Amino acid sequence: MKEPTLFDLIIIMLLAVSSVYAIAQLFASNLGAIVKIGITVLVIYVSARAVSSILHTSSSYGIVLIRSKRYISFIESLADRFSSIWTFLADLGLVLAFGVLSYFIIKKNSKYKLILLSIGITLIFIITFLVTPIIFPLARMLITAKEIREYQDLADKGFTQSQRSFFSLAFAISPFLGYVIATTFSLFLQSLITVLDLIRAFSGGITAQNVTPGVVPVIPGITIPLLEGIIALIVILVVHEGAHGLLCRINRVKIQSTGIALFGAVPVGAFVDPDEKDMFSRDSLTISRIVVAGPAANLFLTVILFFLMIPLLVFKSFFGINDPLFGFVVRTLQLSIVLNFGIGTINLIPLFMFDGYYLVNANVNNKELKKVIFYTTLIMFLIIVLPIFFRL
Secondary structure (H helix, E strand, O other): OOOOOHHHHHHHHHHHHHHHHHHHHHHOOOOOHHHHHHHHHHHHHHHHHHHHHHHOOOOEOOEEEEEEOOOHHHHHHHHHHOHHHHHHHHHHHHHHHHHHHHHHOOHHHHHHHHHHHHHHHHHHHHHHHHHHHHHHHHHHHHOOOHHHHHHHHHHHHOOOHHHHHHHHHHHHOHHHHHHHHHHHHHHHHHHHHHHHHHHHHHOOOOOHHHOOOOOOOOOEOOOEOHHHHHHHHHHHHHHHHHHHHHHHHHOOOOEEEEEEEEEOOEEEEEEEEEOHHHHOOOOHHHHHHHHHHHHHHHHHHHHHHHHHHHHHHHHHHHHOOOOHHHHHHHHHHHHHHHHHHHHHHHOOOOOOOOHHHHHHHHHOOOHHHHHHHHHHHHHHHHHHHHHHHHOO
16 A cells, blocks of 8 residues: 555545535435445445545555654653553553543552542542533534434433433442443443333334434534534544553554544544554553553544533633634534544444453453343344434
């Protein structure tokens, strides 16, 4: 693969915009679900082949990786300059991931365990009880996907007492067991509700189209504002993957490349590509630090942006500011809070290719238990995705 030039990236961006527009128009049409899926697959296939041709690389199931070595030296310089700070933050991330259980994981930092636990659990309380309550109202305001509106309508009407109790329990356990277990438990609750709704649908109580999926598409210009969405996603990806890269460098794991992952021509993620054989040969604490750095960085940024947003909103309300540029900055900030929180927590679910998968794999020794965790999580995830197909 050749190093991508600015002209290559411009052509790929135009392909991405064209693909998204075509697919958006397709799903707004009255064509049947089979036709929509078929044309979508064709658009993704053709755009992936076009990108592969431009970059002289290959694609796999519509996924194309744009690799570059240009930014490795910058990551290495930043890591070497503040290595002790990044390591401390990674250990703090382990507290966010596992709560008080992280005491048994951070073996080599016994000197700082109590400090880490105190700060980490305080952060969990801030995220859970201050930030989380504003996430859905902000999401409803900024994300146009109808699933967000449906969830908010359910919340406005009130869940049943048992549903409220179970979701409250999911929040309550996060300071003690961390977001790996709390988000997985939330996934279990959502999949259970979806199964019950699907049973009602098949028995004639409701239509299958009325079953709300547990996932929401996030596409700039379609389900989120275009410019605000692009800026927010760039920040999220740079922070997430940059944190992985910093911890790789600190632990002397070679970084082979950095880059962007495309689905067809549409960017769906960024990556730092470490030498995985070297990385996964390390001890469990080193692996955990590298893996947790990404979602932890997103959660740290969520808290920072939350406390930055509050004075801006007070300032706007007090002085009655209606300046379009100020509004753009506030919307970008709010969208960044929602998406950073989503990426940070969802990535901790022990689902294959998610960071939570590698965290559990590094810290659970029983192979059979790991299989149960991974396959159960996969089944639950597929269940909450299933209702999407009834809406096509």
